[in-house]
Amino acid sequence: MSDVVGLLRAALGDAVSTESAALDAARGDKSGQRSAAAPLAIITARTVEQVQAALRIAHEHRVPVVPRGAGTGLTGGAMAGAGELVLSTAAMTRLLEIDEADQVAIVEPGILNADLNRALEPHGLRWAPDPASREISSVGGNIATNAGGLLCAKYGVTREAVLGLDVVLADGSLMRLGHRTVKGVTGLDLTALMIGSEGTLGVIVGATLKLTPIPTGTVATIGASFPTIEDAAAASAAITAARIRPAAMELLDPVALAAIVRHLDLPEHAPGTAHLLVQTDGDAAEAEARAALAIIRQLGGSATMTTDPDEGERMLAVRRAMHPAMEALGQVLIEDIAVPRSRLPEMFAAIRQIGERHGIAIPTVAHAGDGNLHPNLVYEGDEVPDAVWAAAGELFEAALALGGTLTGEHGIGTLKRRWLADELGDEQVALQRRIKAAFDPRGILNPGKVF
Template identity: 50%
Template structure:
């Protein structure tokens, strides 16, 4: 053990710091299979804010880069090790500290798994809406640091919409509390919102105060199958323009349907070009909502419109959507785009994507949170084939260019991380990019927090 590492070990409880190569290796990567990862010094798994402070004071003293980590389900390489970094895995700070039914807030440590929080608040009739497809694995800390979206976001909003306050350990080891517990509050600049989505580059979140809502009624689910993808896109714009607020609106294209069906037999229509899955959770009005959404799909030529008969069928359709990522991973190496465009431009995005796939000779699968205009065109290629990887990268980049040209963004929910870092300037413009660099240097003057990510 080198001198600074033994100094760190002495500051922490027995077992909190692990430096053996096998363990460090296991923590090197998040779930973005195509991003590079460096060789870390070791992994710390703190259990208290004071331990995180000790780590950051030590890191500042010795100018050691630090990479905060949650469950490493991230899809942009943001949690990947950089050479010589200390990885700080927050998964052991996993307590739900309080659920307040009057103020409708939960106070949690960052290592709480999203689905565990959802179940805990549901037990008292409350609801934490942000539900990334990774909800059974990903942590609240990771969700906050990426401003994660999910299936319910089309109606309820993303993680940032449910954050009231944060406790954060800064780069120099000081603790700050930002935000508030109350429903309202406008004192000073909104540092909470700034920290949400900052991908571990501005501070380490050690506690969060999250807003909850009363639990909605169980949702009714409708699935519509289309022979033409453009018709499904038109159905989305018609439904959203009708004034209805579906509580979920997801899209699977033909390759996604086939990938999921091959991964797990769910009776999906493998010959369909496109499938829309929508929900309404408006209690007694839900049946009329899904019937109206179904009627729009039928008018637009859907070959089949089915309403789930019960909660089990409904959960199966939702599960089909959640299984896309693991199913696609089975097909080969992937580069997962995360573009979002105004809903009216979805048709252009899909058409442009097909042209890009043809021009680059690549295979692109396109599922997405279509109600938000947030799609995941995923370039699949053979592992170990350098020429295929180069073509995939060209397709991946061209899709981001297309999204920007359509008035959209390079990332709707996965974040910039390593994967889209070279594109951030194109989206922000020079002045805005420079402002972000200045903000980074205010929070992290030594540049030790998750260096090389985002900016």
């Protein structure tokens, strides 16, 4: 292994680091998991050619490689351990092109989501994926996990906002996948296959992104309170059933809301109160918001509506404060499940019952517009307790029983591997492993993750 590090240094110079603090940081991500030992080295690539050179050496010597971006993942998908190399694209941050006429941007993978959108804003354009981690997560990481966020119910998840990818395969070969056109069905859709593959099929080194105009005109925002989270979820399901399509629709259960209120030093709500946030945009924004408001009030919610953009952003800031509010409570295992939108009340009820059964606080928020829930299992200490893992397993089982899925946007990583076959079945898991082998025959890319 030391010979491999020497070969990498000869080929890549100071792009290769064995500095102990950096190696230790690469053992984990935002999931709270950590590998048992530090990786061999970190390669901080600045060019496509450096990525290719690193992978050629690793492939020849059969050394496992963990692709890594900003390290903000929540499932252990980018954590590295003993005998592994970390291949970081965090320094590949260039915005190479903005094409206003075709509404396309070409970027390197290390650019942060929020930085990209700040650069696009003067052009009246944006990249729609809007994860809560947008200030710290990279576009490459968003693509690797098929990230979503608050706006994806109306504007789609990452897969719907990527036209093409430049990918370096395990043997160092460069593939240009996809196209620059809005339509394109030549051959199999390898771009879509790569999105959400969590670094197991190749290393993303460039992306052609589909942009959308920043909505103009009225933006209407509703903040609503309900006696229970099941009542709030029923209202969100009714809004969806009425064929109203908000830009964002977010649910906060009573435990989550109380923690956020304390974190932001806001006035306390009545005990047990749940919160529903609805935001509409576009030409029909105000009419859609008033229709949603009528449904909310009809179903027992008390609500206010504003068309003031600043006030609307302040209301959404309550939802965006979820992660820091949870960190103030202790260690958190942040989960990510999705169910059909009509089953949200049942899923919230199941979460409450599981928490009570295990004596665990499970503050939960949800992207109600697409049925994606984030239960947060709070615990103390450095290790996830057995009771928390047991509760997480029951959450996954409950979501699957309701016709849902193990993950809406965070991915599988290492955290959910043990439940993969419960959703996909053994035959499909075996097929997916054969697909991985076609891309990575020596199995060096992100071993132990997903499959």
